[in-house]
Amino acid sequence: MALFLDLDNTLLPSKKAYNYAITQCATDWRERGLGDNFLELYELARKQVKSQLKHHSSNRLRLLCFKLVWEHLRSKDFGKNSEILKNTSQVSLSSQIRFGFQTEDIQEILWMEERYFFHFLHFYAEEKKKLSYKDSLFPLLISLSHEFPIYLTTNETLRTQLLKVQGFLPKGFRFTIITSEEVGFEKPTTEFFQYVIQKAGEDPNDCILLGDNWDDDIIGASSHGISCIHIPDMWGEGDEINEIHGSEGSIEGNNRVPGANPKNIWRASNIISGLTFARSWLLERQK
Template identity: 35%
Template sequence: MLILDIDNTILPSKEAYDFSLKCLSEFWQRKAYGSALDFYDRFKLAREEIKVNLEGHSSNRLRILYFKRMIELKFGSLTKKRINLVLKMEEIYFKNFSKYLKEFFHLNKGNYKFTFKLLNEIQASHKIIFLSNENLRTQLIKLESVFPKNFHFNLLVSEELGIEKPSAQIFIEACRRIDSNPEQCVMIGDNHIDDIEGASKLGITTIHLKEMFGEREISKNLNISVSNSFVAHNLNSSLEYYISMRPV
């Protein structure tokens, strides 16, 4: 069975994140709240504060918490008007995040067409679950932006359990939801600690994806002690390798 990370594995979330923040900084400047540097400084400060206060909890990724704290730091308090500003910032963030994903999907439609061809081939006989350290609303917005209408899959986000990868519990729950033992599963993800080390400790075969659509070779992962771990630079070659390991 196949476990797939989402961010920077099947979606270019880092680039979309950077683009969304750039659009928000432009909004911040148009409203004369401060410079782009002021926006990024306040965002960084708010984000770091939330991350510390909610360490290890999936809520530490909620952008609306960052935006609320930014407004409090800027103005000293909330008002009805400032609540609307927080909500507007969240709206702008997700609108531009989705915009970037859709444009990337269009520019890479050949690669993605093959990606979903392989995923449909896999899901004909194997269950697929996407496993992510995020809140549900954020991931649903991302997936709705680009996933084909008739593609069926399972989804587990850290918000549902209150714990994050690389915790063993979240991998065990992912396996349970697709009726599998860890030894029957393959994990594909971009984060060496969260995805690869976390899964490998349970005996899950892993493929560390270094980039989404790069070179197609697959090699042994020499950065981890277990034997059933590999390194790839292309999502589609990773899926093909999965098929070769777990014939569909």
């Protein structure tokens, strides 16, 4: 028996933390006198990294985005200065180098990454003080982790996820974390879920997964015989659990199962109802 849990937006509110951190970074950028265009430059950089490193865990590295942000900034500076120099015939290799990426820029890039994680972790430090976590989610997670082996399965870099878990999830919570960085493949690939199943050493028919992403978590896991609970809203109202029949959504790309018909899939109103149902399901499988 094993309980597989997605981390981002299933156990912790990553989207909110990300939006908060990036917004605060934009403020830091302005206060440093670098202009009002941080969000524009960051979005350009993020899209480039995502496209270039599609399906690779490195596409989630903020450091790559911040490096590109600074390169874009320098490129724009060079563009402005080259227009000024164009009519005076002073555009040369030396001027291009002068307005290109510089050694001292490295300090700025690392500063940006440091500020991002500072704001990111500050959000989690405040968020975990809410009663919904302290009184409901955290005690349930600790209890479950002493009853069943828990595996956190996530598409991210290990360092980032370790920082999140350390800064947010409760003491006494036992788990094994598996990131796409260590597997070399992201969910919902066959390679990722085969690695998870092998690591757990369990029959996938005796395992259940909770996740918010339909394709990556639910279709990916169910295609390998793992039962699933879809949690589209981490703190949705009610305590309903509804079984899903038939196929929802299309699946495309390599290492997926086109037209897969979900089996043993439920949709939970929120994370608490999902975890409570998972506990009952695992106990039933033990009999």
